Amino acid sequence: MKNKYMPTAISLYINYFVHGMGAIIMAQNMDYLTKQLHTDTTGVAYVISALGIGRLLVLFVSGVLSDKFGRKPFVFTGMAIYALFFAGILIAPNVSVAFIFALLAGMANSILDSGTYPALMESFPETPGTANVIIKAFISAGQFALPLIISMLISNDLYYGYSFLLCIVIFIVNGLVLSRLKFPDHKVQAASAASSESSSDSKFRNKPNFWIEGICLILIGYTATATFYLISVWLPKYGEQVVQMSKTSSLQLISYYSIGSLLAVFVTSYLVKSLVRPVTFVLLYPFISFVALLVLWQVRTPLVCVISAFVIGFSAAGGVLQLALTTMSELFPSSKGKITGIVYTASSLATFSIPVITGILSKTSISNIILFDAIVTFVGVLLAIIVNMRYRRVINPVSAGVQA
Numbered sequence: 001m002k003n004k005y006m007p008t009a010i011s012l013y014i015n016y017f018v019h020g021m022g023a024i025i026m027a028q029n030m031d032y033l034t035k036q037l038h039t040d041t042t043g044v045a046y047v048i049s050a051l052g053i054g055r056l057l058v059l060f061v062s063g064v065l066s067d068k069f070g071r072k073p074f075v076f077t078g079m080a081i082y083a084l085f086f087a088g089i090l091i092a093p094n095v096s097v098a099f100i101f102a103l104l105a106g107m108a109n110s111i112l113d114s115g116t117y118p119a120l121m122e123s124f125p126e127t128p129g130t131a132n133v134i135i136k137a138f139i140s141a142g143q144f145a146l147p148l149i150i151s152m153l154i155s156n157d158l159y160y161g162y163s164f165l166l167c168i169v170i171f172i173v174n175g176l177v178l179s180r181l182k183f184p185d186h187k188v189q190a191a192s193a194a195s196s197e198s199s200s201d202s203k204f205r206n207k208p209n210f211w212i213e214g215i216c217l218i219l220i221g222y223t224a225t226a227t228f229y230l231i232s233v234w235l236p237k238y239g240e241q242v243v244q245m246s247k248t249s250s251l252q253l254i255s256y257y258s259i260g261s262l263l264a265v266f267v268t269s270y271l272v273k274s275l276v277r278p279v280t281f282v283l284l285y286p287f288i289s290f291v292a293l294l295v296l297w298q299v300r301t302p303l304v305c306v307i308s309a310f311v312i313g314f315s316a317a318g319g320v321l322q323l324a325l326t327t328m329s330e331l332f333p334s335s336k337g338k339i340t341g342i343v344y345t346a347s348s349l350a351t352f353s354i355p356v357i358t359g360i361l362s363k364t365s366i367s368n369i370i371l372f373d374a375i376v377t378f379v380g381v382l383l384a385i386i387v388n389m390r391y392r393r394v395i396n397p398v399s400a401g402v403q404a
Contacts, residue, residue: 004182005123009131011178012116013138015079018167018174019112020142022082022105023051024254025163026089027233028150032160037095041237045359047098048233052352054106059348062114063341071119072183076175078112081105083171086164106348113344117322118336121329122184129272129326133319137265140317143232144258147251154248206394208331213390216383217328220282221346223380224324226354227289228317230373231257231309234358238296238366239305249302256306257313264318278323278330279391283384286377288315293374297367316377321347327387331394 003009026033030044037043066074081104088101120135121128149163208214232254239250264285272278289312296308325343329336361368 003124005184008178008181008183009120009123011174011181012075012120013134014170014174015075015112015116016135016138017142017145018082018170019109020139020144020258021146021163021167022086022109022142023139023229024143024146024232025086025167026102027236028146028251028254029160029163030237033089033098037092037098039095041362042359043095045233045355045362047095047102049352049355049359050099050102051106051109052348052350052355054103054108055110055348056106056345056352057103057110058107059110059114059345060338060341062111063337063339063344065337066114066118066340067335067337070183071115071122074111074115075119075178078108078110078115079171079175081108081111083168084108086167090161090164106351110341110344110348114337114340117325117340119183121326121336127273128329129278129323130269132322132326133265133269133272136317136319136322137262137269140258140261140265140313143317144255144262147254151248151251203396204394205396208394209390210332213331213387213394214328216387216390217282217324217331218342218346220286220324220380220383220387221321221343222350223376223383224286224316224320225347225350226376227286227293227320227373227380228261228312229351230354230358230369230376231312231316233355234362234366234369235305235309237362238370239302242366243300243302243305245302245305253305253309256309257317260310260313260315261317264314268319268323272323272326277391279327279388281323282320282327283381283388285315285318285320286380286384290374290377290381293370293377297370297374300367327391331391 026044026048030041033044033047034040037047062074085101085105085108088104089098092098092101116135117132120131124131146163149166150160152158153160153162235253235257236250239245239253240247243250245253268281272281292308292311292315296304296312321343325340328343329339332339357372358369361372
């Protein structure tokens with residue numbers, strides 16, 4: 001709490017509370033949007049896929065530019081474009097217009113990421129893993145709150161757009177606060193990282209190989225995102241159509257998922273400080289998710305849905321993506337903005353491709369979507385095994401400072 005950048009960090013985290021709502025707000029309002037846009041669930045899934053396309057278009061470039069021009073301009077640009085998305089969806093008359101606004105939301109997310117993740121790692125250079133994982137706590141808090149807000153709107157027969165307008169208000173207030181706060185000097189941090197990398201004898205036993213552990217971590221950016229993104233979009237529909245839960249109960253599955261994610265953040269952020277290497281969780285959590293998804297696919301009861309939602313939230317959405325980024329930055333530390341761009345480009349490919357694939361699968365059976373998620377997660381487990389084997393060959397255990 002004595003860190004002078006703590007107020008800045010809190011404000012940055014609040015943005016991700018809104019992003020947590022934004023990531024699922026269209027899926028949670030799918031029934032309303034199908035009527036407004038004159039389409040079906042496949043059409044809304046197509047609109048949701050634009051989030052991934054938008055992220056993919058600008059993420060790498062914004063990461064490189066963030067290294068050059070600093071973090072603050074990208075944070076504010078991301079907030080402004082995101083607010084435009086929330087307003088635009090409410091007035092979109094058809095799928096094409098909604099797709100354009102969703103595209104902007106994906107771009108906003110990328111721009112926000114390219115400024116926020118490096119800024120947090122630079123604000124807390126001794127505990128970058130913890131700083132990044134806490135982002136997931138705020139995302140999960142937003143995903144926990146939104147279904148409750150929507151349930152309240154439904155119960156009181158209120159306009160569904162109030163949930164979108166709330167996001168805009170939070171962005172405006174937070175933007176006014178953030179405009180008065182300072183960010184760390186990214187150029188000083190980059191120079192320090194480059195110096196550390198040049199004297200790598202104490203940190204590395206062997207030189208990291210981008211084409212092995214680097215590529216595997218990039219691909220984990222895809223599989224980790226696919227695992228939790230697919231569940232956050234389709235679990236309510238699975239609960240309603242396959243398990244025969246009520247609409248309200250099925251929507252609240254995302255709240256259980258978010259509770260698991262929140263708990264994981266607190267557990268993980270404590271452990272990665274000094275006890276367990278982030279790379280260990282990059283393997284452990286996907287394995288737990290894989291088992292939970294298989295159980296969810298095989299045992300179709302409301303209780304199993306609730307338990308699986310919590311477990312998958314804990315393991316898949318509890319910070320695997322952020323810890324993969326932290327591990328990537330540890331192995332290749334000189335350009336945090338660029339590294340963020342690379343890993344999150346893979347993540348954006350997931351948010352683009354998964355809605356398209358699952359939109360097609362939904363026409364056969366919603367249960368096939370859960371099986372598909374389990375397969376993708378298993379691929380992530382195999383990649384994480386390679387990363388862990390390579391990490392232990394590359395990193396000097398004394399410099400790592402935590403247990404295996």
